[in-house]
Amino acid sequence: MSALLEVDQLAVQLPIGQRLRPVLHDVSFTLARGEVLAVVGESGSGKSMTARAIVRLLPPGAASSGRVTFDGTDVGSATRAQLRELRARRVGMIFQDPRAAINPIHRIGDFLTEALVRDRRMRKAEAHERAVAVLGEVGIDDPGRRLRQHPHELSGGMLQRVMIASVLLAEPDLILADEPTTALDVTTQAEVVAVLGDLRRERAMAMVFITHDLELAAAISDRVAVMYAGYLVETLPAAQALERPIHPYTEALLRSRPELSRRMAAIPQIPGRPLAAHEATGGCPFQPRCSYAIERCAAERPEPVRLGGESVMCHRAQERRAAGSAPVGEGTLVR
Amino acid sequence: MSAVVAESLCKTFRVRGEAGRVHHEFVAVDDVSFTVARGASLGIVGESGSGKTTIARMLSGLERASSGTIAVADRDRSTPVRSSGERRRRGRELQIVFQDPYTSLDPRQSVGACLEEVLRLHTQLDRAGRRSRILELLDSVGLDERHASSLPRALSGGQRQRAAIARALAAEPIVIVLDEAVSALDVSVQAQVLNLLGELRARTGVAYVFISHNLAVIRQVTDEALVLRRGRVVERGPTETVLDAPAHEYTQRLLASVPVPGWDPHAVCGRAPAERAR
Amino acid sequence: MSATAISPVAAVPTVRRRRVARLHARIGTAGMVAVAFLAVVALAAILAPLIAPNPNAEDLLNITAGPSLGHPLGTDELGRNLLSRLIWGARTSLLGPLIVIGAATGVAVPVAAVAGWRGGAVDLAISRLLDLMFAFPGLLLAILVVALYGTGLVPCSIALAISYMPWIARVARSGIVRERHKPYIAAAEVQGVSGFAICVRHLIPNISSIIWSQVTISFGYALVDLAALSFLGLNIQPPTSDWGVMVNNENALLDGHPVEVLYPCLLIVLCVTAVTYVGNRLASEEERRAR
Numbered sequence: 076m077s078a079l080l081e082v083d084q085l086a087v088q089l090p091i092g093q094r095l096r097p098v099l100h101d102v103s104f105t106l107a108r109g110e111v112l113a114v115v116g117e118s119g120s121g122k123s124m125t126a127r128a129i130v131r132l133l134p135p136g137a138a139s140s141g142r143v144t145f146d147g148t149d150v151g152s153a154t155r156a157q158l159r160e161l162r163a164r165r166v167g168m169i170f171q172d173p174r175a176a177i178n179p180i181h182r183i184g185d186f187l188t189e190a191l192v193r194d195r196r197m198r199k200a201e202a203h204e205r206a207v208a209v210l211g212e213v214g215i216d217d218p219g220r221r222l223r224q225h226p227h228e229l230s231g232g233m234l235q236r237v238m239i240a241s242v243l244l245a246e247p248d249l250i251l252a253d254e255p256t257t258a259l260d261v262t263t264q265a266e267v268v269a270v271l272g273d274l275r276r277e278r279a280m281a282m283v284f285i286t287h288d289l290e291l292a293a294a295i296s297d298r299v300a301v302m303y304a305g306y307l308v309e310t311l312p313a314a315q316a317l318e319r320p321i322h323p324y325t326e327a328l329l330r331s332r333p334e335l336s337r338r339m340a341a342i343p344q345i346p347g348r349p350l351a352a353h354e355a356t357g358g359c360p361f362q363p364r365c366s367y368a369i370e371r372c373a374a375e376r377p378e379p380v381r382l383g384g385e386s387v388m389c390h391r392a393q394e395r396r397a398a399g400s401a402p403v404g405e406g407t408l409v410r
Numbered sequence: 411m412s413a414v415v416a417e418s419l420c421k422t423f424r425v426r427g428e429a430g431r432v433h434h435e436f437v438a439v440d441d442v443s444f445t446v447a448r449g450a451s452l453g454i455v456g457e458s459g460s461g462k463t464t465i466a467r468m469l470s471g472l473e474r475a476s477s478g479t480i481a482v483a484d485r486d487r488s489t490p491v492r493s494s495g496e497r498r499r500r501g502r503e504l505q506i507v508f509q510d511p512y513t514s515l516d517p518r519q520s521v522g523a524c525l526e527e528v529l530r531l532h533t534q535l536d537r538a539g540r541r542s543r544i545l546e547l548l549d550s551v552g553l554d555e556r557h558a559s560s561l562p563r564a565l566s567g568g569q570r571q572r573a574a575i576a577r578a579l580a581a582e583p584i585v586i587v588l589d590e591a592v593s594a595l596d597v598s599v600q601a602q603v604l605n606l607l608g609e610l611r612a613r614t615g616v617a618y619v620f621i622s623h624n625l626a627v628i629r630q631v632t633d634e635a636l637v638l639r640r641g642r643v644v645e646r647g648p649t650e651t652v653l654d655a656p657a658h659e660y661t662q663r664l665l666a667s668v669p670v671p672g673w674d675p676h677a678v679c680g681r682a683p684a685e686r687a688r
Numbered sequence: 689m690s691a692t693a694i695s696p697v698a699a700v701p702t703v704r705r706r707r708v709a710r711l712h713a714r715i716g717t718a719g720m721v722a723v724a725f726l727a728v729v730a731l732a733a734i735l736a737p738l739i740a741p742n743p744n745a746e747d748l749l750n751i752t753a754g755p756s757l758g759h760p761l762g763t764d765e766l767g768r769n770l771l772s773r774l775i776w777g778a779r780t781s782l783l784g785p786l787i788v789i790g791a792a793t794g795v796a797v798p799v800a801a802v803a804g805w806r807g808g809a810v811d812l813a814i815s816r817l818l819d820l821m822f823a824f825p826g827l828l829l830a831i832l833v834v835a836l837y838g839t840g841l842v843p844c845s846i847a848l849a850i851s852y853m854p855w856i857a858r859v860a861r862s863g864i865v866r867e868r869h870k871p872y873i874a875a876a877e878v879q880g881v882s883g884f885a886i887c888v889r890h891l892i893p894n895i896s897s898i899i900w901s902q903v904t905i906s907f908g909y910a911l912v913d914l915a916a917l918s919f920l921g922l923n924i925q926p927p928t929s930d931w932g933v934m935v936n937n938e939n940a941l942l943d944g945h946p947v948e949v950l951y952p953c954l955l956i957v958l959c960v961t962a963v964t965y966v967g968n969r970l971a972s973e974e975e976r977r978a979r
Contacts, residue, residue, distance in 0.1 A: 117596035118567070231458075260457035261623060261667040265678035272675065287597060291669040317671050331601035333630040335653070335668055341608065342630065344601040348566050470878045494882055501880030514871035516890050527889070528879055577875065 077147075079248060079281050080106040080129065085141035087121075087128050095138055096353035098124050100305045102141075103379070104386075108248070109279035113292030113313070115328075116302035117349040122285045125302070126251040129283070130166050131158055146248065163194060167242030171254040173234040177226045184222030187241050209240040213270050232263030236270060243274065250282040257286070268295055289328055293317045301325045304360035305352025311385040321387045321395050323368075324361045359390070367391055411484055413585045413617035414446040414469065414504075419478035421464050421641075438464045440641040441478075446585060451611060451618040453632030453649055455625065455664070461641040462621045466589040469619060470506045483584050502532055505578035509590035511570035515562040521548070521573045522558030528580040547576045550613075551606060568599035572606070579610065585617040592627060604630050625668060629653055637661050715969040722962035729959060733778035740775040743768060743929040764948045773929040774951055780924050781931040782959070784845050785910035789903055791849035796857035797899065801887040803857075804864030815861070818854040826851030826913060834922045841914075844923045848913055852906050859902045863895035897974035904967020908960035915956055931956055 085102045088095040099121045106112050116122040127133055129143055131150060143150040145161065153161065162168075170176050177186055187209070188202035197205070203222070210218035213236040226234060235255060242250055252271070256264035272295060274280060286292050292299050292313070299316040301309045301324065309322035320326050330343040347364045359365070362372040371390050379388045382396050389395070421439040439461040446452045456462040467473035469480060471487060479488045482503040491497040508514040515524060522544055529540045545555060551572040562570055571591065578586050588607070592600045608631060611618060620632050628635055628649060635652045637645040637660065645658040656662045666678045712720050732739065746767045754762050761770040803814035830847035837843045867873065868891065876886050892899075917923035918932025925933075931952035 117598060262457065262663055262678060265667040265675040268669075269675035269678070288669065289597075290671070290673075293671065294669040294673045294675075328597055331598050333601070333604060333624075333626040335626040335629060335665070335670065338629050338650075341605050342601040344605055345598040348568055348599055349596055470874075472874050472877060494880075497882070498880040501878060504878070506875065506878045508871040508875065510871060514875055516872045516876075516894065518893050519890075527876075527881070531880060574875070577879075581879065 078105040078144075079108045079110075079146055080283075081142070081144040082125075082129065083142040083144070085125070085128055085139070085143060087124055087133065087137055087139045089134060090136040091353070095136075097355075098305055098352045099128065099139075100352060100355070102302075102305075102307045104300055104307065104310055106249070106281055106283065109275070109281055110298070111275055111282045111284060111296040112298050112300055113284045113286060113296035114300045114302060115286060115289050115292045117287060117328075119304070119349060119351045120302040121305040121352055122302050123253050124305075126168070126253050126283055126285055129251060130162050130168070132162075132168075163190065164245055165248050167245055167247040167250045169235070169238050169242055169250065169252040169255045171257050173231065173238040174226065176238060177234060179226050181225075182222065183224055183226065183229070183237055186226075187222070187237070187244060190241075191244060205244060206240070209243050210237070212243065212274070213237075213240045214266065215240070230263075232259050232266060235259060235263075235267055239267070239270060239274075243278075248281060250280055251285075252282060253285045254287070255284075256291070264291075271295065289325070289332070290317060301328070304350040304355045306355070306360055306388060307379070307386075308361065308388045309385065311387075315385070321382070321385065321392055322361075322389050323365045323391075323395075327364075327366075359388075367395070411448060412445045412481075413448045413450065413483065414444070414452075414619065415479075415481045415484075416445070416465075416469070417443050417479050419443065419465065419468060419480065420476045421461070421468060421473065422476045437641050439468070439475075442636075442638070442641070442643055443478075444636060444643075444646070446617050446619060448584065449611065449615040449617055450634070451620055451632045453628040453635035454619065454621045454638060455623065455628055455635055455652075456621075456638035457623055457664075459640065460638040462638055463589055464641075465638075466506065466587050466619070466621055469587050470504060471500060498531060501583075502581045503583055504585050504587065505581060505583040506587040506589065507571070507574050507578050507591040509594055511567045511574065511594060512562075514574050515570055515577075517562055520559050520561055521553070521565070521576075524573070524577055525558075525580050528577055532581040543580075547580055550579065550610065551576045552602070566599075568595055568602065571595060571599075571603055575603075575606070575610070579614070579616070582614070583616065585619060587619045587621070589621045590623070591620075593622065593624065600627075607631055625653060625665060637664070714973045715966055719966050719969045722966050725958065726962050726966070729778055729955070730782065732775050733782055736775050736779055740772040741769060743773040743776040744927050745769070761951060762947065764945075770948055770951060773934060774931070774955065777929040777931045777934060777952065778955070780841055780928070781911065781915065781956070784841055784914040784923070785907050787842075787845040788848045788852060788910040788914070789907050791846065792852040792856055792906065793899070793903055795849075796853045796855075797860050797892060799853075800857045800860035800864055801892060804861045804868055805883055805887055805891065807865075807868075811861075811865075814857075818857055818861075821851070821854040824851065827916065830913075830917055831920075831922060834917075839922050839925055841924055844914060844917045848910055848917075852910065856899065856902050856906060860895060860899055863898045864891050867891055867894050897971045900974065901967055901971035904963050904971075907967070908964045911956060911960055911963075915952075 082105070083103050085099060086097065087099040088097050102121070102125055104112065114122045114125060128139060129145070129150070133139060145165065148157070150161065184203065184206060187206040188199070191197040191202040191205060192199060206222060207218045210221060215221055215233065215236055221229070229237065256267050259267060268291070271282070275282060284292065284296055289299070293316040296313045299311055299313050300307055301322060303324050309320065309325050311320060316325070317329065320329065327345045331345055333339070333342055345364050350360055358373040358375060359368070359377055362368045365372065369390065377388050377390045379386045380392050382392060419439055419442045420437070423436045423438055424433055425436045426433060442461070442465060444452060454462050454465060464473060468475045471491070474490065475488060479486060481487065485503070487500055491500065525544045525547055526540055529535055529543055533540070533543070535543060544558060548554060548557060553569060553572050553576065557565065557569065557573070562573070565573065592603050595603060604627065607618070610616065618631065620628065622628050632649045634647065635649040636643050637652065637658065639660050645652055645656065645661045652661060653665065656665055663678060711723070715723070756762070759769045759771065761774070764770060764773070799814060803811040826848055829851050830844050833843045833847035873886060873890060876890055914923055915932030915935060918930050919936040921936070923932060924930035934952040935949055
């Protein structure tokens with residue numbers, strides 16, 4: 076199966092203050108049709124920027140390099156019209172705050188059918204029918220009534236489902252979901268994730284799911300990509316993400332979460348704070364906080380190495396894999 | 411002596427209906443009672459609309475209870491303050507840390523000046539005494555002298571939250587209310603702040619009322635927990651019991667909502683999966 | 689930019705030089721030009737008795753004369769030195785707006801703070817009162833005051849201050865209401881800081897950028913309004929020189945000698961532009977830095 080999306084050596088610089096500063100460094104990955112890739116990272120790791128760069132939704136003044144190929148076409152050399160087509164039909168985006176993405180003065184029905192009527196020249200009644208069907212699909216009861224309501228009459232979870240429905244109406248090949256459940260309550264998050272999971276199974280839709288929650292990422296995706304300081308430090312199968320990650324950052328991130336099942340004397344914490352992409356120096360970006368760092372880590376930036384189904388950016392990847400990196404969950408201190 | 415005693419707290423908001431005509435009442439907090447012993451840590455768990463933030467605001471005097479009483483260190487604080495002396499005394503009894511580290515510090519005040527203001531208000535220390543106390547406070551939350559002269563915008567989210575904790579500690583209160591105080595932090599920074607909160611309680615004997623939607627965080631920092639739903643307490647008890655053997659259906663649902671390996675979100679919402687293809 | 693190009697001599701900048709550099713960074717080169725222009729005008733106004741001869745001295749042999757060594761900008765139809773009149777005129781023309789803005793802001797900010805801080809019925813009452821004041825045109829109020837208390841700079845300035853107050857108060861109030869609900873204010877309340885101290889130490893400083901921009905815009909309006917009052921003959925009375933009085937000289941236009949009207953007009957426009965530009969730059973910079 077050919078890849079739906081290929082991202083090769085993608086780098087982005089943004090104007091911060093007077094100069095251009097990197098926010099993404101040489102990010103490469105591929106996504107097959109129907110595959111779900113979860114991108115995990117802390118704030119400033121570049122996970123949102125990766126999603127935006129895929130559809131070239133970059134802030135003014137941004138500079139980018141590398142290559143993004145979507146279904147065989149180079150997004151970088153696409154014309155304005157092609158880009159518009161790409162964003163309107165082929166790639167759907169779901170953001171963290173549905174309230175900011177839906178015009179508050181329009182009814183839900185207008186919001187959902189507008190694109191169908193305008194771009195696809197669908198008749199109003201037909202568009203309405205489609206909207207009702209899709210709302211049902213995302214688990215909204217009494218869709219006919221919802222279509223007549225305004226955004227402020229709906230809860231956050233409900234609105235996020237409307238947002239997902241609007242993306243589905245365009246029948247895209249790829250969904251970019253940027254922290255779609257972060258602003259929601261945990262029970263609502265479960266509902267929205269269940270909806271996304273069903274859709275993925277039924278429609279074989281590919282998805283890039285961005286989150287800061289490693290466990291959520293592992294639960295809903297096929298593969299997990301971990302980002303740190305603008306670098307993609309590790310890509311691994313979801314089943315493995317919580318069991319035996321290879322990159323020390325992924326491992327430390329897993330351990331520094333408080334556990335639901337037991338109280339720890341002290342949470343094994345990562346010293347320092349997450350680095351911004353432009354603060355990364357010549358060596359490995361995680362080196363200053365890494366308890367496995369060796370001399371070489373400070374001097375030389377590791378290249379991603381392929382190990383079976385994984386790609387890891389760490390000088391000690393081979394060695395850690397051979398040793399079967401310490402199983403997480405035994406409370407061994409990272410430092 | 412108890413740190414906090416809250417009895418039958420109720421809060422009703424009047425909601426203006428459409429066109430400003432129809433008023434209806436919204437019960438945000440409905441008959442909530444709890445006590446927190448000195449040096450203890452109570453968790454209040456709930457989702458949005460559960461009334462947990464309203465409880466924090468009532469405890470700290472930012473909101474008046476519609477009915478019920480609150481006492482901190484056996485002194486009633488259900489009525490509005492009458493004198494500036496009483497206002498300051500309440501400040502020495504209970505402090506609060508908010509969720510958003512970006513808006514909970516005055517953007518024009520350096521961290522040092524912020525602590526200085528609190529010390530001037532609550533202590534008799536002279537200039538040199540305040541100076542050394544500021545350094546001591548900064549040190550206790552893992553900041554140092556350099557941060558004293560920094561404005562909040564020069565600090566990271568985690569550092570700002572540490573500064574807010576230092577501000578809350580400055581008056582040496584009996585209890586600190588932490589309203590989703592670690593929810594906006596990155597995972598690696600959240601771990602640091604949670605450890606810090608544990609250390610501080612062990613060292614100073616301050617009590618916490620820790621409000622959060624995150625059950626793992628509640629487990630980590632509290633001894634007892636209340637589960638709130640739509641303003642009412644649905645379950646209470648030692649944190650371990652509540653989380654290990656939840657009795658109420660809602661608590662069970664909250665627990666099932668937390669993504670863990672092998673997690674099935676369908677079980678939470680009672681939505682039949684479309685098809686079991688996997 | 690300039691930091692990298694420091695010459696060895698300037699490597700140890702004095703405090704003043706550093707301040708100038710910081711100001712430059714905040715308002716840009718155009719802003720510095722505006723500041724320099726305002727400084728020259730203000731300095732000339734202050735030093736008028738030392739640098740400019742009597743503006744009312746009439747040189748009847750040289751009426752409506754062109755520029756000469758004795759009269760660098762020429763003379764008016766009574767043979768009075770135009771440059772001298774412009775310099776002396778700057779005194780009243782700039783002092784007036786300062787009184788207007790100072791008085792209006794001095795009343796508006798505390799009023800806004802009380803309304804925004806107390807909220808509820810107090811806010812409602814104050815807001816309605818401000819609405820009432822909006823309804824009353826400033827120039828009309830000034831004419832009324834002049835009718836009651838006679839012409840002159842002080843009655844006119846006070847009348848304008850009253851009519852400007854609600855504009856500044858409204859902007860300040862909305863800023864305070866927005867700021868008041870932020871957690872850092874709640875934190876100060878929980879600390880036991882008094883309402884007065886919270887207003888003075890936290891609320892007002894944090895809305896200073898919007899007050900500043902409103903104040904500078906109002907300064908421009910006040911300058912123009914006072915000139916208009918002079919033009920109407922209600923403010924400064926001839927023969928005292930004032931830019932507004934000088935503009936009100938139909939004889940000059942009829943005599944085909946428009947420069948004596950053009951110069952004060954030009955000065956009014958330049959001053960208003962310069963003040964507004966610097967004010968807006970400072971305010972937007974302030975906004976950016978606070979975030």
